[in-house]
Amino acid sequence: MERIGIYGGTFNPIHRGHIHLAREIQAALQFDRLLFIPSRIPPHKEAKQLASGQDRLEMVRLALEEELPEAMVSDLELKSRGKSYTFYTLEKLQALLPDSAFTLIMGTDMLLTFDQWFRWRDILSMACLAVAARNAGEQQLMEKKARALSPEGRITVVPMTPLPMSSTDVRRIIRTGGDPSALLPEKVWAYIRDRGLYQ
Numbered sequence: 001m002e003r004i005g006i007y008g009g010t011f012n013p014i015h016r017g018h019i020h021l022a023r024e025i026q027a028a029l030q031f032d033r034l035l036f037i038p039s040r041i042p043p044h045k046e047a048k049q050l051a052s053g054q055d056r057l058e059m060v061r062l063a064l065e066e067e068l069p070e071a072m073v074s075d076l077e078l079k080s081r082g083k084s085y086t087f088y089t090l091e092k093l094q095a096l097l098p099d100s101a102f103t104l105i106m107g108t109d110m111l112l113t114f115d116q117w118f119r120w121r122d123i124l125s126m127a128c129l130a131v132a133a134r135n136a137g138e139q140q141l142m143e144k145k146a147r148a149l150s151p152e153g154r155i156t157v158v159p160m161t162p163l164p165m166s167s168t169d170v171r172r173i174i175r176t177g178g179d180p181s182a183l184l185p186e187k188v189w190a191y192i193r194d195r196g197l198y199q
């Protein structure tokens with residue numbers, strides 16, 4: 001049975017906080033495969049200044065090439081029609097990769113709203129969750145939420161020194177003419193500059 005970590009997100013753009021979370025969870029749980037899946041239209045939040053799917057996919061690819069070469073990016077959600085619902089993505093993954101055990105990777109905000117996701121109970125029966133805090137001081141809150149959502153322990157909270165930042169921060173810095181290079185893999189920042197994204 002292959003153990004596969006699935007990391008979904010808007011990745012608009014992918015930043016060092018995303019890579020940090022994936023790296024730390026991979027170090028703790030040692031998946032056989034680690035898959036980043038950029039979402040088409042985010043159902044859980046409003047998309048502001050959304051770069052094209054092609055650009056977001058390419059930025060994830062560049063970031064992984066530079067920072068996390070053992071991981072791969074998938075266009076599964078970008079090429080499907082309509083909103084990206086995790087439930088349907090998991091159904092597709094189960095069909096494509098039978099005999100696999102899936103774990104969804106996410107940060108604090110996604111765990112705290114997970115019980116508002118479409119068919120979240122079914123999602124939890126199809127996959128485990130691996131979560132870590134985005135900001136200092138969130139660990140206990142996450143452990144409490146994890147126990148409440150899955151008393152049988154299908155949600156693992158991985159202790160991690162947080163690297164607080166968001167794509168919103170990156171977009172704001174770029175829009176206002178600042179330097180976001182501390183927040184981004186070098187190749188991602190070069191790509192954004194070349195294409196004039198988020199201006």
Ligand code: ATP
Binds near residue numbers: 164169
């Ligand atoms: P935005 O600011 O545009 O809302 P975001 O930075 O929250 O974007 P997303 O692509 O929406 O990024 O997040 C995808 C996943 O990555 C979510 O599970 C989120 O919790 C997690 N995540 C984002 N930033 C961090 C971070 N700095 N540390 C840990 N997890 C993060």
